[in-house]
Amino acid sequence: MNLKRKACEIRKVIVEMIYRAQFGHVGGALSATEILVDLYYKQMNVAPEKVSDPDRDRFILSKGHAVEALYAVLADRNFIPREDLLTYSQFGSPYMCHPTNKIVGIEMNTGSLGHGLSVGVGMALAAKMDKKIFRVYVVLGDGEMAEGSVWEAITAGGHYKLDNLTAIVDRNRLQMSGSTEDVMTQDSQEIRWAAFGWNVISIDGNDLDAVDAAITLAKKTSGKPTVVIANTIKGKGVSFMENRAEWHHKVPNAEQFKIAMAELEAAL
């Protein structure tokens, strides 16, 4: 499978979903696309027929506002019917703007930042207790790193040497109000995590080969959990959204939508 092409297709679904609903967090969904594509199409042991399999890998989107990327991937992998995406953000639809485990394939409800990694620590501990080989993946935002509870989880992950746990920080350097460095300094993520006993891999998070190599390396690492600092571009793939804080949750107008879809189509 051509995963680069897949990432472009997923981006088109994301932008369409948000344009149709006139709501969504487009920037962070586009920055995390390669991470989700690599995990769901290549690295994770997950499948629609295995959603209750105790040995399945576990995925938590701690930055729950990037849910459009997750819905797009789950629909493409047939966890959920593709037509369900049409109800995204509509009255009464379970496809809300943050994930819930009412949706097939979603493990835990997220949206309030700073919870996912702790939940992942619990899952990874459960695997160790039961001598199971499943792995746990948690995707965090870089703005989310300001939540104190994340550091409780990082401390515990290092303490318990959870080598079956992989955190991936979508380091797009932006959050709602602007640059992460202006809002609350987040530089030196690598040093911070390493100090807590984590194996740190820093990559270009929009380079699928780099993401894949990092996850593969995480799987081979024993005795400590791994964090992948995925340096990404917020709004990746749509020229006028890239690296622009306002596209955290701005919604494209008709003209912008046409340009965005054309750019994504051209990249296929």
Place this chain on the structure above:
Amino acid sequence: MKSNKQIINDVLLDAAAQDKNIVVLFSDSRGSASMNSFAEKFPAQVVEVGIAEQNLVSIAAGLASCGKKSFAVSPAAFLSARSMEQVKVDVAYSNTNVKLIGISGGISYGGIGATHHATNDIAAMASIHGLRVYFPSDNFLTEKLIRALLKDDLPAYVRVGRNPVENIYRGDENFQLDKAMTICDGSDVTIISCGELVQNAVAASEILRGKNISARVIDMYCLKPLDKEIIIKAARETKKIITVEEHSPFGGLGSMIAQVTAANYPTKVLNLSLPDAPVIPGEPDEVFKYYGLDAAGIADSAEKFLGGN
């Protein structure tokens, strides 16, 4: 005489021997919880998270989502407030099998001070959708409750105190989860209490009996789901209702009961509770006496309440 938290330890010690999925999580709280013996006997079924109550609850939820029966044990003050959002999102909203055990609840810590008092936990925990709330009164009820909760896979918050408690029940009473217990019948007034103040309510009813006032006493250990039928029955059959709780006056037992009576059988309800202020420093018995929550104080309030209109 044992504390209710010791009973939780004993029940879990017994149950864990047959069930490897029982996991107890501590936030540097195993000693405070009287659970050192559990930790020593089943180290593989214990997770220590350090002093990090938010992490405690989310990790418990992660374990539960993988089939574990998580018991997150931490002082009620911190568990119900510091980690309230983790309870809301990771336990209740995600619907994970986490039993939240709030130890040393209410004013158990006495003179240690208001930072360690849990006097808002009914209001906080009961307002979270999908979360059951229980305040057992004595050892018998604590054992029955924990054994019942071990059989289901839904979240619940349980508050127990720090200190040894007198037996209220003989031990042969019929226990049914979510059905309040009528400790003694009466026709003039009903005293409804929960948790460890139930023993003071019972003692108050004895004082009142000596004054020819017949007081029914109900142990509403199940705050959510609240046993509404028994409240409406009490409103119909006795003249007035008094509620007694180790909690702030807002959003606790008294508020809940008044809500039921107001809608179903309007009756005067007197709420005896802790004040809307940090409580006076002192041992629990001294503090209860000061606020009229000891047997004599409850009986006195009852007499005055019945004498009025």
